[in-house]
Amino acid sequence: MTRKLLLILLLGFMTASAYAQRAGSGADQIAGFASPIEDLPTEGTVFGLPVNVHGQTTYINQRYNNFTSSYSGVNSLSAQKSMSYTWSGTLFFGARVAPNTDIYFNPEVVSGVAFSGLTGLGGFTNGEATKASGAQAKFYSARAFVRQIINQEGEKVLLENEANQITQTVSSNRVVVTAGQFSTLDIFDDSRYAKDPRIQFMNWGNMTYLAYDYAADARGYSTGLAGEWYLSNWVLRASRMLAPKTPNGRDLNWQIFNTYGDQVEVERQHSIGDMPGKVSVLAYRNRMILARFQDATNYVIANNAQGTQAINNVRNNYQYKTGIGINGEQALTKDLGIYGRAFTSDGHTETMSFTEADNSMSVGLGMNGTSWTRPHDTIGISMMQNGLSSYRKNYLQNGGVSYFIGDTAYPYAGPNQTINYRPERIGEVYYNAMLIKNVLLGVNFQHIQNPAYNSARGPVNIASFRIHAEF
Known part of the structure; x- marks a missing residue:
């Protein structure tokens, strides 16, 4: 472990560029980002085609001490002192094959060990952990896609050079x-x-809506088709993505008309006192062979199957799963901004691709360090609450176990050893410092009440540090 950490530190110090922000957002002027220090010449031409190359490396280490637990179940977070880590490295290759047509390829390598084998929480504490499957480094393709832009009448907008974006002037x-x-x-x-999670909050509930069961393989990627229509300060987005062959599986099902994840989002951008903000509404619909919690609960009761993943025994028919949420954010000054998310899913069926939550809320703020003469440092504070539907809750309280959660003891010893339901509540704070030019060193703290929605366990306090760099 010590040699691996030294290797990561060396990679971080050798990396020599700022973190690439989303194009056209004015991110380097708004709170909550690691602002660029210097733009390096990462664009050029190959065989007459414009190309760019970027890369990133991130190491995250997390630890917690023993916490209170009256019992542990099949999928419980270990109550004993634990350590978890992830390391990832990504290359971002891009080429412009026609005036408005780009292709991109992102090979990635990841290694890491998650707390308790990635069980025992709704809001997991490291957004990189979904990609890691052990200490042995795994190489794979993260992204390989083509992007076509169709310009219409409107003002000109400059999209600057960054990861997965070659410099380009487009229409608004x-x-x-x-x-x-x-x-x-x-x-x-x-x-x-x-x-x-590489540069901001680490918890899954701050990557996106925790109750948004978006279509993906076990690493968080998929294959599909997405369209975006930018019209002044409005954006309409829609996509159809491949779903996994089995819930939370790595292999995708290519029968895109039978098994899929659809989503549509409407975004309205605005300014208040020259400070940017936006509100967006997102809805999704998944179709896949999934277990219904009511059927699984009936199976547990009828077969005395407490302490088992009874969902595996009732996964027989295609089901639809739907949800809707709202996201808002507002810059209050150039150094401070706030955000909030809320989402609800129907909660009848098991999780398809993400994590175990049927409703979720999160609020927080981000700011940079201009006021203490550290303009490239950032700080964030957030609060989250995650909940379960009555169907999923009843399944767990009757002794069922699902993919990520289920504190039911095995062998089953009575109703005092099943989930004592309470919403899962998480507070998170982080600080990122620009350690040297273009290399971030960050610390993070998360306080989790009712881990995996069980008031009989916790609270858990998790301390983390990370090193992130890009070139």
Whole structure:
């Protein structure tokens, strides 16, 4: 572990560029981002084609001490002192093959060990953990997609050089089509303040709406088609993405007309006192062979199957799963901004791709360090609450176990050893410092009450640090 940490530190110090922000957002002027220090010449031409190359490396280490637990179940977070880590490295290759047509490819490598094998929480504490499957480094393709821009009448907008964006001037009124392998979250539910666990909040509930069961493989990527229509200060987005063959599986089902994840989002951008903000509404509909919690509960009771994943025994028919949420954010000054998210899913069926939550809320703020003469440092504070539907809650309280959660003891010893339901509540705070040019060193603290919605366990206090750098 010590040699691996030293290697990560060396990679971080060798990396020599700022973190790339989302194009055209004015991110370097708004709170909640690690602002660029210097733009390096990462664009050029190959065989006459404009190209760019970027990269990133991130190491995250998390720890907690023993916490109170009257009992532990099949999928409980270990109550004993634990350590978790992840390391990722990504290359971002891009080429412009026609005036408004780009192709991008992102090979990625990840290693890491999650707390308790990634069980025992609704809001997991490290957004990178979904990609890690052990200490052995795994190489894979994260993204391989083509982007087509169709410009319409409107003001000119400069999209600056960054990861997965070659410098380009486009119209403020345009249609953007993305096809291939990418993450649903690359297109939907963007946020200046709570999006990227590599440089902002780490918890899954701050990556996106925790109750948004978006279509993805086990690493968080999928293949599909997405369209975006930018019209003045409005944006309409829609996509259809491949779903996994089995819930939370790594292999995707290519029968896109039988098994899929659809989403649509409407975004309204605005300014208040020259400070930017926006409000967006997102809805999704998944179709897949999934277990219904009512059927699984009936199976547990009829077969005395407490302490088992009874959902595996009733996963027989295609089901629809739907949800809707709202996201708002507002810059209060150039150094301070706030955000809030709320989402609800129907809660009848098991999780398809993300985590175990049927309703979620999060609020927080992000700011940079201009006022204490550290303009490239950032700080964030957030509060989250996650809940379960009555169907999922009844399944757990009757002794069922699902994919990520289920504190039911095995062998089953009575109703005093099933989930004592309470909403899961999480507070998170982070501070990022520009350690050296273009390399961030960050610390993070998370306080979790009722882990996995069980008041009989916790609270848990998790301390983290990370090193993040890009070139």
